[in-house]
Amino acid sequence: MDKKLLRKLVLASYTKGNLDEDKVAKIVKYLKKSELREYIKALKLFEMQNTVLVSVTTDKTKDLKKHFEKIFFPKKVYVEYDKSLLAGIKIADFDNIYELNLKNKLENLIKHISE
Amino acid sequence: MKNPDEIIKSLEKKLESFDQRLEVKNVGRVVKNTDGVIVATGLSLAQMGELVEFSDKTLGTVLNLDEDSVSIIALEKSDHIEEGDEIKKTGKLLSIxxxxxxxxxxxxxxxxxxxxxxxxxxxxxxxxxxxxxxxxxxxxxxxxxxxxxxxxxxxxxxxxxxxxxxxxxxxxxxxxxxxxxxxxxxxxxxxxxxxxxxxxxxxxxxxxxxxxxxxxxxxxxxxxxxxxxxxxxxxxxxxxxxxxxxxxxxxxxxxxxxxxxxxxxxxxxxxxxxxxxxxxxxxxxxxxxxxxxxxxxxxxxxxxxxxxxxxxxxxxxxxxxxxxxxxxxxxxxxxxxxxxxxxxxxxxxxxxxxxxxxxxxxxxxxxxxxxxxxxQTSSMKSVASKMRLEIAQYNNLAAFAQFGSELDEETSKQLERGKRTIEILKQPQYQPLSEGLEYLSIYLATSGSLDDTPLEAILRFENQYHEFMKRKYQNIIDTLDNGQKPSEDLLKKIDKSILEFKKMFKV
The missing domain is CATH 3.40.50.300 (P-loop containing nucleotide triphosphate hydrolases)
Incomplete structure (x- = not known):
């Protein structure tokens, strides 16, 4: 299937930024088995590219979510509480990870010592 | 063994940079692992040939950059790499x-x-x-x-x-x-x-x-x-x-x-x-x-x-x-x-x-x-320049000789010389020769000194001649090792040594 057409189908599967199951069901009816595989793969990739996961060491996640939604608009933002970071924050925006936490600093120090 | 003071200084230097700078990493996720080739999504900033690291410290190198994926070959056993595993860019190209x-x-x-x-x-x-x-x-x-x-x-x-x-x-x-x-x-x-x-x-x-x-x-x-x-x-x-x-x-x-x-x-x-x-x-x-x-x-x-x-x-x-x-x-x-x-x-x-x-x-x-x-050194050039041509001529003549026709004296002589040249070029494994000894061996063949020696005795003659020269005329070998074209005087000395050795050699 043509990449442009695939992209159009993926964009057409969404309503107001959320995956619309009815639209997906309609699209799927017209696809062959191999095209369906490509479509599902493209949907998964689109979801990954448009999702931001923010890990923080505080459980006050609601305010933080609004704040990051403004920064990463129009992507979907999920904020989770992760105490293993010790202190700081970790933002995963598809293949870019922004680290500003104690856990990461300590891991870097350990790596430096072992080298 | 590193000096403990050096280790402490290095750690102190590292801790000084323990600041509030944001670290940005470019990562990917494994989608497929087939026969040592791993396909991953993400890694949008990966370079061709860049070294990447899997979550279990296995190393790989990027070999294909596609629009939505990256193909990596693992440099170690990769059977344990699963779908969903994280991959990090190292920012380094393959080096040793x-x-x-x-x-x-x-x-x-x-x-x-x-x-x-x-x-x-x-x-x-x-x-x-x-x-x-x-x-x-x-x-x-x-x-x-x-x-x-x-x-x-x-x-x-x-x-x-x-x-x-x-x-x-x-x-x-x-x-x-x-x-x-x-x-x-x-x-x-x-x-x-x-x-x-x-x-x-x-x-x-x-x-x-x-x-x-x-x-x-x-x-x-x-x-x-x-x-x-x-x-x-x-x-x-x-x-x-x-x-x-x-x-x-x-x-x-x-x-x-x-x-x-x-x-x-x-x-x-x-x-x-x-x-x-x-x-x-x-x-x-x-x-x-x-x-x-x-x-x-x-x-x-x-x-x-x-x-x-x-x-x-x-x-x-x-x-x-x-x-x-x-x-x-x-x-x-x-x-x-x-x-x-x-x-x-x-x-x-x-x-x-x-x-x-x-x-x-x-x-x-x-x-x-x-x-x-x-x-090639001057000495080797002087003795071996015609060798390839002589061997080629011998190979042509040898084909005729197989038909059993009678040959004139000159042709027979050429055939015998060719056989001896090929015989002298044989060499056992793990016994490389110095230039001086190589020169002497080739000189034996090209000067005609071996024409009266039976073919089966050629290699034994060569070995014993080398031993003789090392024992008695090491200075000639040392001069030849320099690589310079031998003087007339030196050639005469070599001829004399061959005659001297022939008197001792038992066929």
């Missing part, structure tokens, strides 16, 4: 850490030791992929690299900085000649001589064969100036693919310091097979014999790194002896023709010659050195 301590060691293409000894001292990171030196930085090949093997030094001379292909069927003595060339470099590690360091790259060989090579180099003392890079038959195809580049990277470390280096690639046929395997798994389009389209570039960019640098650029050199295995002596196959067109000559090993007792089984008719006389 080289220091003086790498001499005498057996390593893999990543620089990890394989001989069970201590870790190699940290040195310089040499990139595996590098653009070869340009035309301006080079100078013509003008210094001989003596292999110690009579037919090669006489008829197919190799110079420092040359690429000479060793090609032939399996079991014809190709590796033996390469090992003898390495052993003969021991003579260059003396005062007053420019030493030649050696790198032996074993690609796809059996581990038992590699162990034998290591043992022989240790026995002869050649291991002290040799590094062995191993990617055995049981290693991943990615390591077989990288092994020759690791070998030349090690050679470049020594070359940049102004040294001469000899690199043996044993063998590039298996290297091509490994690259074909990787390319097919990466779904790259297959061409002739299922090799990928850039199979020529695979070898050309490797062999172009063999170089003779000019004085302004350090005066170092890398001489390459790539080995190619043919099937049924077919020189016109794909990979052999590719590598023949890249190299500065070839030494062709014939199966028929091998089984008829001519060892090394070199076919002088099909072998050539495009550097030629420029890579």
């Amino acid at each position: 850490n080289v220091s003086e301590d790498i001499l005498g060691r057996v390593v893999n293409p990543l620089g990890e030791t394989k001989d069970g000894k201590v870790k190699i001292k940290k040195g310089k990171d040499m990139p595996l992929e590098k653009i070869a030196a340009g035309v301006v930085e080079r100078e013509p090949v003008n210094t001989p690299l003596k292999t110690g093997i009579k037919p090669i030094d006489a008829m197919i001379p190799i110079g420092r900085g040359q690429r000479e292909l060793i090609i032939g069927d399996r079991g014809t003595g190709k590796t033996a000649v390469a090992i003898d060339a390495i052993i003969n470099q021991k003579g260059t590690h003396k005062k007053g001589q420019k030493p030649v360091y050696c790198v032996y790259v074993a690609i796809g060989q059996k581990q038992s064969t590699i162990a034998q090579v290591v043992e022989k180099l240790k026995e002869t003392g050649a291991i002290d100036y040799t590094t062995i890079v191993v990617a055995s038959a049981s290693d991943a195809a990615s390591l077989l693919y990288l092994a020759p580049y690791a070998g030349v990277a090690i050679a470049e470390y020594f070359m940049e310091k102004g040294n001469d280096v000899l690199v043996v690639y044993d063998d590039l046929t298996k290297h091509a097979w490994a690259y074909r395997q990787i390319s097919l798994v990466l779904r790259r389009p297959a061409g002739r014999e299922a090799y990928p389209g850039d199979i020529f570039y695979l070898h050309s960019r490797l062999l172009e790194r063999a170089v003779k640098m000019n004085k302004q650029n350090g005066n170092g050199s890398i001489t390459a002896l790539p080995i190619i295995e043919t099937q049924a002596n077919d020189l016109s196959a794909y990979i052999p023709t590719n590598v023949i067109s890249i190299t500065d000559g070839q030494i062709f090993f014939q199966t028929d010659l091998f089984y008829s007792g001519i060892r090394p089984a070199i076919d002088p008719g099909n072998s050539v050195s495009r550097v030629g006389g420029a890579a």
Whole structure:
């Protein structure tokens, strides 16, 4: 299937930024088995590219979510509480990870010592 | 053992930079793992050939950059890598850490030791992929690299900085000649001589064969100036693919310091097979014999790194002896023709010659050195210049003699001389000769001194003559070792020594 057409189908599967199951069901009816595989793969990739996961060491996640939604608009933002970071924050925006936490600093120090 | 104060200083320096800077990493996730090739999403900032690290510290290198995915070959066993595993960019291209301590060691293409000894001292990171030196930085090949093997030094001379292909069927003595060339470099590690360091790259060989090579180099003392890079038959195809580049990277470390280096690639046929395997798994389009389209570039960019640098650029050199295995002596196959067109000559090993007792089984008719006389000393040139022609003439006459026709005296004489020349060029394995002894052997044949010696006694005559000369006329050998054309006076002394020895020799 043509990449442009695939992209159009993926964009057409969404309503107001959320995956619309009815639209997906309609699209799927017209696809062959191999095209369906490509479509599902493209949907998964689109979801990954448009999702931001923010890990923080505080459980006050609601305010933080609004704040990051403004920064990463129009992507979907999920904020989770992760105490293993010790202190700081970790933002995963598809293949870019922004680290500003104690856990990461300590891991870097350990790596430096072992080298 | 590092000084504790040094360790503390390094830690303090690291802790000083323990600040509030945001760290940005570019990562990917494994989508598919097939036969050592991993397809991942993400890694949008990855470079071609960049080193990446999996979550369990396994290393890989990026070989394909597609629109939505990246293909990576694992450099170690990758069966445990699962879908969803995280992959990190390292920001580094493939390199091998080289220091003086790498001499005498057996390593893999990543620089990890394989001989069970201590870790190699940290040195310089040499990139595996590098653009070869340009035309301006080079100078013509003008210094001989003596292999110690009579037919090669006489008829197919190799110079420092040359690429000479060793090609032939399996079991014809190709590796033996390469090992003898390495052993003969021991003579260059003396005062007053420019030493030649050696790198032996074993690609796809059996581990038992590699162990034998290591043992022989240790026995002869050649291991002290040799590094062995191993990617055995049981290693991943990615390591077989990288092994020759690791070998030349090690050679470049020594070359940049102004040294001469000899690199043996044993063998590039298996290297091509490994690259074909990787390319097919990466779904790259297959061409002739299922090799990928850039199979020529695979070898050309490797062999172009063999170089003779000019004085302004350090005066170092890398001489390459790539080995190619043919099937049924077919020189016109794909990979052999590719590598023949890249190299500065070839030494062709014939199966028929091998089984008829001519060892090394070199076919002088099909072998050539495009550097030629420029890579030969004056003394060798003076004695061996007509040898190739004489052997070719003998081969033509020998065909007629088979018909049993009566031959005139001149033709018979030529035939007998040809037989003796071919006989004198035979040489046992692991016994490379110094230039002086090579000169004497070839002089025996070309001067006609062996015309009255039976064919079966030629090699025994040669051996005993060498012993005689070492005992009584070592000064003649030392003079010949200098490489200068012998004076009339010296030639007379040599003739006298031959006559003297003949009186003692028992047929």
